[in-house]
Amino acid sequence: xxxxxxxxxxxxxxxxxxxxxxxxxxxxxxxxxxxxxxxxxxxxxxxxxxxxxxxxxxxxxxxxxxxxxxxxxxxxxxxxxxxxxxxxxxxxxxxxxxxxxxxxxxxxxxxxxxxxxxxxxxxxxxxxxxxxxxxxxxxxxxxxxxxxxxxxxxxxxxxxxxxxxxxxxxxxxxxxxxxxxxxxxxxxxxxxxxxxxxxxxxxxxxxxxxxxxxxxxxxxxx
Numbered sequence: 001x002x003x004x005x006x007x008x009x010x011x012x013x014x015x016x017x018x019x020x021x022x023x024x025x026x027x028x029x030x031x032x033x034x035x036x037x038x039x040x041x042x043x044x045x046x047x048x049x050x051x052x053x054x055x056x057x058x059x060x061x062x063x064x065x066x067x068x069x070x071x072x073x074x075x076x077x078x079x080x081x082x083x084x085x086x087x088x089x090x091x092x093x094x095x096x097x098x099x100x101x102x103x104x105x106x107x108x109x110x111x112x113x114x115x116x117x118x119x120x121x122x123x124x125x126x127x128x129x130x131x132x133x134x135x136x137x138x139x140x141x142x143x144x145x146x147x148x149x150x151x152x153x154x155x156x157x158x159x160x161x162x163x164x165x166x167x168x169x170x171x172x173x174x175x176x177x178x179x180x181x182x183x184x185x186x187x188x189x190x191x192x193x194x195x196x197x198x199x200x201x202x203x204x205x206x207x208x209x210x211x212x213x214x215x216x217x218x219x220x221x222x
Contacts, residue, residue: 002026002043012067013058020063021048031216034169037125046122050098054091057083059101074108096130099123117146140174161191175212195221
């Protein structure tokens with residue numbers, strides 16, 4: 001089971017002490033899906049990984065980690081604009097919105113595009129869990145745009161093939177079936193892990209039916 005402990009963490013943006021959850025154990029009993037999301041039985045660890053300051057709204061994987069002084073003004077501006085437009089209670093932000101804000105902050109901090117994309121994808125997963133289908137689709141599109149830009153920079157062919165597999169599935173899950181098929185067709189199949197090759201064959205049939213439902217590897221390979 002997933003278990004957490006609470007600890008005090010001081011917000012690096014405003015200095016407020018918050019209670020933050022620390023993951024002490026988790027599991028993968030729910031299986032792995034084709035976007036490479038691990039599903040736990042019990043509490044989802046994704047709800048623990050991200051934290052939001054209850055006073056200023058700063059959101060991060062680690063609230064206490066010091067921010068480079070040069071990015072502080074932009075981060076403050078980003079956080080203020082987000083809460084002004086969303087009109088959310090800083091002490092009770094839905095997890096998918098936490099990850100959305102995190103993605104915006106990571107972009108301002110000039111983190112790698114794949115880090116920003118991962119935050120948007122996690123926002124999509126959390127939106128799925130809250131039955132926010134339109135938001136989940138929006139987040140997946142944002143993640144796909146970033147991953148599409150990053151792909152040509154990957155030099156390792158096996159890694160690139162795996163990334164293309166995942167990108168194709170992100171496109172499928174947000175209903176962009178033509179882009180999903182196009183991405184799948186670019187994959188150098190002999191560079192892909194044999195299990196992913198097998199899964200891809202079955203996923204092509206799912207794509208042709210224009211089915212955007214979640215798919216787990218256990219169902220495709222079992």
